[in-house]
Amino acid sequence: MSDAAEGPPTVVVAAHPGAPPGVLREVRAGAEEQGVPTALLPDAGSSPDAAARRGAADSRLQVGVGIGDDGAVVVRHALVPDAVLVLGPDAPAGEQRQAGADAARIVGGGALRAGEPAAGL
Amino acid sequence: MRLVVGVDVGNSTTEACAAEVDEGRETERLAASLTPTTGVKGTPANAAGVVTAVRRALEAAGRPGAVVDTVLLNEATPVISGLAMETISETIITESTMIGHNPETPGGEGLGVGTTVALDELGGQDGPVVVVVGAGADFDDVAHALNRAVERGVDVVAAVLHGDDAVLVANRLDRRVPVVDEVAAVDRVPLGMLAAVEVAPPGRTIRTLADSYGLASTFSLDAEQTRQVSPVARALAGTRSAVVVRTPEGDVTDRRIPVGTLTVTGATRSIDVGVDEGADAIMAAIGRVAPLQDVAGEPGTHVGGMLAAVRDTMVDVTGQPAAEIRIRDVLAVDTMVPVTVQGGLAGEVSRENAVALAAMVRTSRSRMQAVADEVAAALGCDVRIGGVEGEVAVRGALTTPGSAVPIAVVDMGGGSTDAALLDRDGRTDAVHVAGAGELVTKLIDSELGLDDREAAESVKRHPLAKVESFFHVRHEDGSVQFFAEALPPHVFGRVVTVTPEGLVPVPVRRPVEAVRVVRREAKRRVFVVNALRALAQVAPQGSLRLLGSVVLLGGSALDFEIPAMVADALAPHGVVCGIGNVHGTEGPRNAVAAGLVDAHAAALVAP
Numbered sequence: 001m002s003d004a005a006e007g008p009p010t011v012v013v014a015a016h017p018g019a020p021p022g023v024l025r026e027v028r029a030g031a032e033e034q035g036v037p038t039a040l041l042p043d044a045g046s047s048p049d050a051a052a053r054r055g056a057a058d059s060r061l062q063v064g065v066g067i068g069d070d071g072a073v074v075v076r077h078a079l080v081p082d083a084v085l086v087l088g089p090d091a092p093a094g095e096q097r098q099a100g101a102d103a104a105r106i107v108g109g110g111a112l113r114a115g116e117p118a119a120g121l
Numbered sequence: 122m123r124l125v126v127g128v129d130v131g132n133s134t135t136e137a138c139a140a141e142v143d144e145g146r147e148t149e150r151l152a153a154s155l156t157p158t159t160g161v162k163g164t165p166a167n168a169a170g171v172v173t174a175v176r177r178a179l180e181a182a183g184r185p186g187a188v189v190d191t192v193l194l195n196e197a198t199p200v201i202s203g204l205a206m207e208t209i210s211e212t213i214i215t216e217s218t219m220i221g222h223n224p225e226t227p228g229g230e231g232l233g234v235g236t237t238v239a240l241d242e243l244g245g246q247d248g249p250v251v252v253v254v255g256a257g258a259d260f261d262d263v264a265h266a267l268n269r270a271v272e273r274g275v276d277v278v279a280a281v282l283h284g285d286d287a288v289l290v291a292n293r294l295d296r297r298v299p300v301v302d303e304v305a306a307v308d309r310v311p312l313g314m315l316a317a318v319e320v321a322p323p324g325r326t327i328r329t330l331a332d333s334y335g336l337a338s339t340f341s342l343d344a345e346q347t348r349q350v351s352p353v354a355r356a357l358a359g360t361r362s363a364v365v366v367r368t369p370e371g372d373v374t375d376r377r378i379p380v381g382t383l384t385v386t387g388a389t390r391s392i393d394v395g396v397d398e399g400a401d402a403i404m405a406a407i408g409r410v411a412p413l414q415d416v417a418g419e420p421g422t423h424v425g426g427m428l429a430a431v432r433d434t435m436v437d438v439t440g441q442p443a444a445e446i447r448i449r450d451v452l453a454v455d456t457m458v459p460v461t462v463q464g465g466l467a468g469e470v471s472r473e474n475a476v477a478l479a480a481m482v483r484t485s486r487s488r489m490q491a492v493a494d495e496v497a498a499a500l501g502c503d504v505r506i507g508g509v510e511g512e513v514a515v516r517g518a519l520t521t522p523g524s525a526v527p528i529a530v531v532d533m534g535g536g537s538t539d540a541a542l543l544d545r546d547g548r549t550d551a552v553h554v555a556g557a558g559e560l561v562t563k564l565i566d567s568e569l570g571l572d573d574r575e576a577a578e579s580v581k582r583h584p585l586a587k588v589e590s591f592f593h594v595r596h597e598d599g600s601v602q603f604f605a606e607a608l609p610p611h612v613f614g615r616v617v618t619v620t621p622e623g624l625v626p627v628p629v630r631r632p633v634e635a636v637r638v639v640r641r642e643a644k645r646r647v648f649v650v651n652a653l654r655a656l657a658q659v660a661p662q663g664s665l666r667l668l669g670s671v672v673l674l675g676g677s678a679l680d681f682e683i684p685a686m687v688a689d690a691l692a693p694h695g696v697v698c699g700i701g702n703v704h705g706t707e708g709p710r711n712a713v714a715a716g717l718v719d720a721h722a723a724a725l726v727a728p
Contacts, residue, residue: 029260029286032289032292033226033285033287033288034225035226035288077591077607079591080607081607082607084610106613106614109589109590109614110614111630112611112613112614114610
């Protein structure tokens, strides 16, 4: 069981053990800037989509982010069949930050900004 | 039995009504059709649309390719309308005095007043400092540098950032201070100047910097200086965060922009009125010269250009000399448009005053005979022109169950709003006034800052909702609708229009309530104002109370809220107002087309 089951409700980030630390940092920073805490779920090395699915299932906020070993990012909601957001391995840092922010916006019911220019980045 | 098709060429749509008529027997209406009008109404280019409308009506009647005995056309006269909008006020910030915007996520809370210092210049300053952080700085590095500076004894009281990092930085500070972020032109913040940074708690707006005496207390201003900075306070009202820098010549000014004059000419005199005086002044000038004979705009201005374009289009359409073309009506509407503030550092947007103008020119020189000739050649049948629009429309409207003479109709179209009255003596009177659906679309587009005509049109035509989760929306009336399948991410969290094709996102960051107010106000200021204005012109002695009943016709009568808004406005005058239902079955459409068929059938019975 991850730390998502304890403490405040969180967006659960499930990162591959080999996930680039920079990607993980940007994703978590994006959620934090929106005021939503994240928790880290150790991932056994599945695909980013499967990791996101696990994260969403584990999150009391029903939102999970999966990060692959190549830096690909997937955002999922536990009740939504399709991925909400998918980023390729070479996405710029700004888009990775935006993905984390969008995961937080799902929690707050805010409009997603994926695809819009990132402010100040 | 003769197969006849009545066709009404309107500004936006061409409507047809196919029927079988026989001497002495009741007319059997078979089907109706609707197609976009081709070309300007009342010009030879209409023929293609007329042929399409006739063929579609026959197809709808299950008789494609049937031999038509007669096509009946209305005596359509060209109506050209134009629109222009002038922004008549502007806000200018000089010397980068002020940053007043609403970043989504400012950091910290409270008010910090100190001298502006660049991050890499931090260290050894006496007195409180406001740290200015440029582009590309990492949030961890910034927080670390600020914490180290505080440890060294620097009194860091606030920070201003380029990136969207305010919460991240504030969360890592040992001493909690207000942090404003997303300041795109942070490199233009003057350094070494006294500045104040204020961030309000979530859900609140700033209090000190948005208040003249708050600014006076913050910057130790005297009475005269306080008077000078009061525009700054006004400009910051309603924001959650702000930065004010005190510079020697810094200022925020509201300025009226001269945008030219209109010359309105009546039967006996002309009056010049400045467009920047606003809609009320323009409409008052038009009222003083009534009846209006012509309107001219100052050359070189938007309004002058629009009026000239309307005139030129009519010259092209009718072949009449320009000197004979008169602008017969103008509707001016005050509006507010979001405009990027000149000199702003964070893309600040200010709501500025603007005036929208609709103008209309009408001619009696119809070229419907040319249309008739083309249609006759295309369909191989007799084509007759008959019936002045207003008369035919009012007779068609009279077939609405429950209506009675005297009866007035209001047809709210795209470019103009038309009214006609049939009185007890059988006389009809008709008027066309400028301003209708296109002006409403333009007002919605500009007031919401959409810059997207299609989105504005969607806002005009459909109710709004907010997508509150992947599985439910809250409609503008507060009701909730659940969806069994997840809604797509591109509508999540957004204000949407509820269209027959599904939910369409509206590109705004304003709440549903605000968008709704803009939509309804635009409709009220154009359709309600124009319905009353046009009806007053045809009403006996100009009194709406003498109208009896008013039937709403045309596409806008199918709008989900316009008929009720017009009916509400007419209710105090004791007028029965409702949506037309031609022959009890056709709704508000087809009044003219069906009216042409009825008139033709009546002529056959009593030749």
